[in-house]
Amino acid sequence: MMCMTKPALLSGLALAAFAAIPVAAQVQPLKKAVADDIFADHPSMDQNATVMPAADAKPVAAIFAERPIGDASVARLPGGGWILTGTSLRTGARHGVELWRSADAKTWTRVGPAKISGNGIKVGDVSERYLAPSVTVAGDALYLAFSDKTGCARIAIGSAATPGGAFAASPCLVEDASDVSLFIDNDGKGYLVWGGGMIARLVPGFQKIAEAPRFLKPDQTLFAKHPPVGKDWPVRTRIGTRGATMTRDGDKYILVASETTGRMRTATEDLFVAEAPTPYGPFTMRALAVPHAGRGSLVRMDDGKLAAVYNPKCDDGFALFCEQVGLAPLERAPDGRLRQAASVITEDSAVAARKPLVTTESMRDPSVTLGGDGYYYLVGTLDGYGYHRPEGGVKLWRSADLKTWDDAGFIWKWEGLGYDFGDNIAELWAPEIKWVERDKTYYLAFSVMERGVGGKTWLYRSTSGKPDGPYENVTKSYFVKGIDGFPFEDDDGLYFLWGGGSIGKLNAKRDGFDGPVRTLVDADGDHVGYEGNGLIKVNGVYFLTGAEWHGPLRTHGTYDMMYGTSKTLFGPYSQRRMGAPHGGHGTAFKDKQGNYWYTMFGNDPTAPWRMQFGLVPIDIGDPASIGVPRIDAVRD
Template sequence: MTMRSSLYLAASYLIASCLITGAAGLSPVGAQEQTFKKAVADDIFSDHPSMDRNAVVMPDEDAQPVTPFFSERPIGDASLAQREDGSWILTGTTLRTGTRHGVELWTSPDRQTWKNWGPAKIEGEGIVPGDVSERYLAPSLTVAGPALYIAFSDKTGCARIAGGMAAAPGGAFAASPCLVDGASDVSLFVDDDGTGYLLWGGGSIARLNEDFSALAEAPRVLKPDQALFAEHSPVGKDWPVRTHIGKTGAAMIRDGDRYILAASEVTGRLRTATDDLFLAEAPTPYGPFTMRMLAVPHGGGGSLLKLAGGALAATYNPRCEDGFAMFCEQVGLVPLERAPDGRLRQSASVLTEDSAVAGRRPLVTSETMRDPSVTLGGDGYYYLVGTLDGYGYHRPNGGVKLWRSADLETWEEVGFIFEWQDMGYDFGGNIAELWAPEIKWVEGDKTFYLAFSVMERGVGGKTWLYRSTSGKAEGPYVNTSGSYFVEGIDGFPFEDEDGLYFLWGGGSIGRLNAKRDGFDGAVRKLVDLDGDAVGYEGNGLIRVDGIYFLTGAEWHGPLRTHGTYDMMYGTSTSLFGPYSQRRLGAPHGGHGTAFRDRDGQFWYTMFGNDPTAPWRMHFGLVPIDIGDPTSIGVPRLGDARH
């Protein structure tokens, strides 16, 4: 954690509790909110995304990956509707194989076997039945009683609606004249009173006349209520939370007295083209809408449904460019649930991300932990430390606590090994928080080293280095330098063949002298081939078969609103680099430590710092693969160990 990230958070992150305005009467289900020590007046972490109340995914122990119910043909922009008899009807943009003109329809009694009706028989001005040049993109379906409506954009870019009978998908559909020119991703919403609304793009809307043959009003664009941003105006990559709900595939349904608007956007979470589904809610079809909420990560452009019994669900139909989607160009269904504050998100019963991280569970849940560090000691045990008490103990409380494990599964609490002693520094009356402890067994010295950082509000961060005088992980520890060791945070001791090094900040490194109370030679900066830092915080190092792996933490996507806090890495044959261009290592891994266990398996520690991590602020492990001598790989969901 850095002051830079903390100040940015204070300026840009918008509290999730105001996502649902006027949502009284909702019945929240799902995860319980985490509780932390009472925040002080200037607590910049009071609404950090790692808190459970901001969670987008909170999988149950037995959560299962979403599976496709339709794979007859690759399609995108899937639209699924349920008919009055409970059977299903599906359409979408047909891709590459088979018929590509018109609007293809499929029906199924059970979402298991599908009957293809071929291109719908759409009749209307300018439409020639069977004309293979009639390529319609992103058609959508709406069932209103016995009627079935197909909304589409014709080959000239005109938004149109074709009406027919839901019981007769092979029958004729009468198309309206052009409703809007230059429209894409067209959909129809029919309210409970029969009023129809045309939606298109990422959130344009207009009410239709009684027979849906023309607009009854001027179009308007739906976006979050700007009053929600009066006190906290988003900046930088967070700006989209203010300007729109999504960029494509706008669609609407009604849930009780709330109108739910869905739209999709490729956000760049996980450093890939994440194809995500966003939602917002309002008391009317026109708003005022809540801030957008990421509801189904990797959900793609699809449709919302109200199922029998009133449950809500969304189709899952991501594009193949999304490197962490569970599948692509097929169609699945994701049940939705309400978070404790009323936000809609994917159900805890389902997993929608294909990574080993998504299906894992934390290993220590007795208290919160951030920035976990694990080392294999000379005695054969694994030792763990991390940032505790929410976002760090406030001086003079607490300190650094130690856990021990023989198997990386069961962790025994040893107790505090540092409690604000022998620091050689006067904090005055400043608020001081203890962050990012790092424990390291150093074979050459036959003892453990402990580094940790203290952030002083209004002053900045400093890092201390302590050494165990007993050779044991529990200490006692003494300060190697008599005061703080370096200015900056996130210290990391690294043992190489020629001595012990100290890495901190965004890549500063120096070799320690024999007394370990200072540096022997110049301090250097580790950068990649472009001169950039490999992670702006939380750097670590391992060496495998002569290759140095420099890890670090970065945010990707819409930062702390919906982004991911990922582990990045670069490689080099030289400790001082330059390192290869940074690449994604462990998704959601962020600030952690890479290490090798007794059996040769590599692991990365993780604590969950973003809303789409499978847990938040608890210690867990992610298996990583360094089979390729210059790359870090993370197995897919089905390959993850325990």
């Protein structure tokens, strides 16, 4: 059975509100981080964005689906036609190099396998299966680069006018090579490129290498002031791990390579890019150019712009398709780096198709509750990365339909907090608003982070029973040490959740705990989310949500919502699983129609927006799972 369509995500509920939601007309620029700000180069900064889809962006569509292939390589033929090759998978002939040509990149004609011979290779030898072949066209010649059955890199030369004709194979150029490609510069010089970034110039005629191979990586002087640490170390050592290819764009040499990073907690193979003034460097820091692209080359489109081959594996649960071939157009970001164009979407999830709902202010850690009056209420971290004392406070928004949100102004400010921070910097983070039915009022939790000290969380209660307060502190000081407080109402009382899973039942006065404080963990004893925990109960099942980073942390990682389930509040919860990609620190809630949503603010470079409030539709069921619908379910 051919695996040409990726496994479906959860089918999704038929939500009327899935239609694209209009963005507010007024857009306020995000606060710029100051030079000494710890968030100066945070992934949520627009300067790091990989995807910035336009309102009318469309998912990448397959242009080739004749048979399943991987490691696709596409080139342009003289006169504007197209030639394609790749690794043949499962069906049909699997030896040699398969070729397809097309006049319009829509209808393809098979012209392979290529008739390659010479230097020990015989035409039609079924023992020769060439993995990850690539195709290059220069003038009237068509070049196939591949690794033979012994691991030797070879180049076969044929005619671009007759790609189904004969190809003359070179001798072994390099041993133990994989993912071989050929780059021909404007002056006719050829370079063999392979692996994750190996390169060697070839002699004229491309029958042997002219120099010792070298490995291409980012210029190390770029890391002098801010060396990468922890999970970020790959950005220093390489552009990618496989499928390196090179092309030229004006006076820039572009190196692309793919890498599977574990982003989104799946086998996400992304295409990375770096540029240099020469084929040998010095290269820029790597940038994620096309999420989910798989191993792919670059090709010039009819409009003269570059596009990346989009050819994901079926292991990637969030790719739009798999083992077929598409083209993702590229554009230059404001800082000049290449990234996927705003006209395309490369991720198959309801998240990728969403738009922010409040664009007049930056927002992080959004919290929504359905109030006792039938309105929805929203709070979140404002002013970039939190108001600095004594500025600002907690602002409230109100909505009747989850589409239009009205600014109701500040409901809490720093005055009267009753805590002395001295001269230290104190930032207001992660407010959480909750309507508590048994108390007939609203609770407001928020955290204050002190530089060099850590975080503390306060708990306030509306004395009027109204969402705009006034609010009073349930104690005379902070309620708990730690951040990300979350009030949760269960059948037997009101609980308070914070940090990475600490929870306690509030007493009758709500000024302390009635009983011990416990820690919620999954079946492996791990936290479900290291921050931003929340709870929702559906049909007797508790869903514990939380935020986790996956992949390279401050460069190309994904800030995802994880979850675990339990039939009892204190668990243990099921092994943590992915709930909503890019969801991170948010709140799950049920709307008036019985549909479920998760709040999201965009905290990573591959989120469809950054630091603004939006909503993601989620499915809760099975009876104990959370998932996001596929992108086509959102658009129907």
